[in-house]
Amino acid sequence: xxxxxxxxxxxxxxxxxxxxxxxxxxxxxxxxxxxxxxxxxxxxxxxxxxxxxxxxxxxxxxxxxxxxxxxxxxxxxxxxxxxxxxxxxxxxxxxxxxxxxxxxxxxxxxxxxxxxxxxxxxxxxxxxxxxxxxxxxxxxxxxxxxxxxxxxxxxxxxxxxxxxxxxxxxxxxxxxxxxxxxxxxxxxxxxxxxxxxxxxxxxxxxxxxxxxxxxxxxxxxxxxxxxxxxxxxxxxxxxxxxxxxxxxxxxxxxxxxxxxxxxxxxxxxxxxxxxxxxxxxxxxxxxxxxxxxxxxxxxxxxx
Amino acid sequence: xxxxxxxxxxxxxxxxxxxxxxxxxxxxxxxxxxxxxxxxxxxxxxxxxxxxxxxxxxxxxxxxxxxxxxxxxxxxxxxxxxxxxxxxxxxxxxxxxxxxxxxxxxxxxxxxxxxxxxxxxxxxxxxxxxxxxxxxxxxxxxxxxxxxxxxxxxxxxxxxxxxxxxxxxxxxxxxxxxxxxxxxxxxxxxxxxxxxxxxxxxxxxxxxxxxxxxxxxxxxxxxxxxxxxxxxxxxxxxxxxxxxxxxxxxxxxxxxxxxxxxxxxxxxxxxxxxxxxxxxxxxxxxxxxxxxxxxxxxxxxxx
Numbered sequence: 001x002x003x004x005x006x007x008x009x010x011x012x013x014x015x016x017x018x019x020x021x022x023x024x025x026x027x028x029x030x031x032x033x034x035x036x037x038x039x040x041x042x043x044x045x046x047x048x049x050x051x052x053x054x055x056x057x058x059x060x061x062x063x064x065x066x067x068x069x070x071x072x073x074x075x076x077x078x079x080x081x082x083x084x085x086x087x088x089x090x091x092x093x094x095x096x097x098x099x100x101x102x103x104x105x106x107x108x109x110x111x112x113x114x115x116x117x118x119x120x121x122x123x124x125x126x127x128x129x130x131x132x133x134x135x136x137x138x139x140x141x142x143x144x145x146x147x148x149x150x151x152x153x154x155x156x157x158x159x160x161x162x163x164x165x166x167x168x169x170x171x172x173x174x175x176x177x178x179x180x181x182x183x184x185x186x187x188x189x190x191x192x193x194x195x196x197x198x199x200x201x202x203x204x205x206x207x208x209x210x211x212x213x214x215x216x217x218x219x220x221x222x223x224x225x226x227x228x229x230x231x232x233x234x235x236x237x238x239x240x241x242x243x244x245x246x247x248x249x250x251x252x253x254x255x256x257x258x259x260x261x262x263x264x265x266x267x268x269x270x271x272x273x274x275x276x277x278x279x280x281x282x283x284x285x286x287x288x289x290x291x292x293x294x295x296x297x298x299x300x301x302x303x
Numbered sequence: 304x305x306x307x308x309x310x311x312x313x314x315x316x317x318x319x320x321x322x323x324x325x326x327x328x329x330x331x332x333x334x335x336x337x338x339x340x341x342x343x344x345x346x347x348x349x350x351x352x353x354x355x356x357x358x359x360x361x362x363x364x365x366x367x368x369x370x371x372x373x374x375x376x377x378x379x380x381x382x383x384x385x386x387x388x389x390x391x392x393x394x395x396x397x398x399x400x401x402x403x404x405x406x407x408x409x410x411x412x413x414x415x416x417x418x419x420x421x422x423x424x425x426x427x428x429x430x431x432x433x434x435x436x437x438x439x440x441x442x443x444x445x446x447x448x449x450x451x452x453x454x455x456x457x458x459x460x461x462x463x464x465x466x467x468x469x470x471x472x473x474x475x476x477x478x479x480x481x482x483x484x485x486x487x488x489x490x491x492x493x494x495x496x497x498x499x500x501x502x503x504x505x506x507x508x509x510x511x512x513x514x515x516x517x518x519x520x521x522x523x524x525x526x527x528x529x530x531x532x533x534x535x536x537x538x539x540x541x542x543x544x545x546x547x548x549x550x551x552x553x554x555x556x557x558x559x560x561x562x563x564x565x566x567x568x569x570x571x572x573x574x575x576x577x578x579x580x581x582x583x584x585x586x587x588x589x590x591x592x593x594x595x596x597x598x599x600x601x602x603x604x605x606x
Contacts, residue, residue: 210594212598214594291550
């Protein structure tokens with residue numbers, strides 16, 4: 001196996017992780033939590049979303065959060081921005097990077113964004129162009145790359161078509177999402193093998209969910225293909241709201257534990273990350289799917 | 304990546320999975336559960352342990368379970384056997400394969416078996432020789448191969464020394480245990496790279512725990528090294544009794560989900576396995592760490 005020397009980890013917990021949570025975290029707690037995350041060594045945190053508060057009430061304090069946190073040098077503070085209205089608010093709140101998102105599957109895009117794939121492109125283009133004018137970098141997300149809850153298997157050629165359009169707009173990085181956590185390592189390699197004919201590996205990030213326990217196995221497969229950027233949500237936040245115990249995003253601490261153990265540099269201190277994870281679990285009043293958090297909270301480390 | 308065409312899965316849930324559970328499963332329920340497991344396509348089930356009932360009251364009905372289940376052709380019914388007294392009971396109960404176990408770390412062996420490593424060998428040798436006379440196959444387990452809760456890092460040369468002694472006794476297969484779930488894929492490859500200088504890969508099995516979320520990632524690493532036998536416990540049973548939410552063994556259904564998805568033949572039907580997993584979760588009155596079970600029980604499959 002051939003592994004890279006270092007990896008970039010993108011923390012998406014404050015946005016992707018919180019957006020489905022029922023318990024609304026107070027703004028001051030979000031700020032304290034993001035400040036903790038900034039202090040772990042993470043170089044990237046997606047802190048909120050500038051969607052209309054009607055859609056995600058949990059993140060309606062986007063401006064307060066973005067202006068309330070301490071900005072640490074070397075950390076990119078990103079936010080999800082669905083349209084130019086959101087971009088205006090994000091600019092005022094001095095967001096570093098604009099994230100845009102869409103789906104590789106028509107039905108999922110329709111249900112998620114309420115628009116067809118073709119209708120979505122011009123809206124995202126406006127955001128990317130506007131962001132560039134404001135000297136913000138931009139990141140694209142494609143969901144359902146490895147499977148769609150409505151359509152099943154997703155054609156890799158559809159993923160390539162959407163990715164091409166996003167890169168043409170000028171995004172700086174593309175995150176490929178296994179939204180429902182169905183991917184396996186062989187599929188990851190087959191998909192990447194195809195995508196890497198078109199796009200440089202330095203521009204690609206993998207966004208795995210651990211719904212079926214395969215998140216880190218998929219990371220290993222992607223590492224071997226030369227990908228060096230991975231999304232994670234501290235605590236494994238981001239599970240389905242209808243499945244209290246089910247796993248969500250790859251837990252950042254599980255990712256960091258594995259990478260650190262493999263001697264792959266991440267710059268992130270696991271202990272500090274675990275404390276930030278514990279803090280948000282306490283605020284959400286529930287146990288989180290992160291394996292390392294559970295091991296950390298138990299006495300099992302010494303049994 | 305180079306993956307094998309087929310893999311052998313060893314189900315250890317009824318023994319390794321149940322031994323630490325507080326709620327005692329009724330004998331009739333164990334029998335019904337093992338019969339369900341036999342019907343999934345699994346070719347190997349470790350059904351109980353013939354240790355003194357004083358040590359593991361949960362498994363004191365070993366004889367009743369072994370004689371009560373339906374024996375399916377093509378399925379090996381194994382049991383853990385710590386000494387010749389246990390072997391006598393196991394023979395009477397027509398166990399197919401005798402499992403013996405010890406640790407690669409002196410302190411763990413002492414705490415677990417109450418004997419030093421050197422004192423343990425002759426006891427196991429008696430079991431292996433006795434089992435062979437009874438035409439039983441034998442399987443050795445080495446625990447703490449990737450780390451010890453008392454000693455930390457375990458010297459790979461110690462693992463080799465213990466493995467050599469067990470193979471000299473005549474065991475048919477050796478299962479290498481990551482007892483506390485600390486291994487990472489690079490370590491798995493380094494350990495296997497060394498071990499495969501001494502022992503054929505066909506004789507080795509990997510026994511991973513998912514304590515830190517790395518179980519399936521470690522499976523992928525071992526697959527690439529040519530190992531084709533993996534232990535799992537349905538439901539991810541076998542967590543530490545002091546950590547209610549913490550993960551235990553690699554969940555067999557997570558393993559099967561990943562292998563099936565990769566086109567690696569296992570002979571196991573995931574749906575049937577999930578039903579057996581749900582059944583034991585109900586009897587244990589708790590949610591289990593298996594990711595696929597949680598996805599199966601939730602509506603998230605279609606969200």
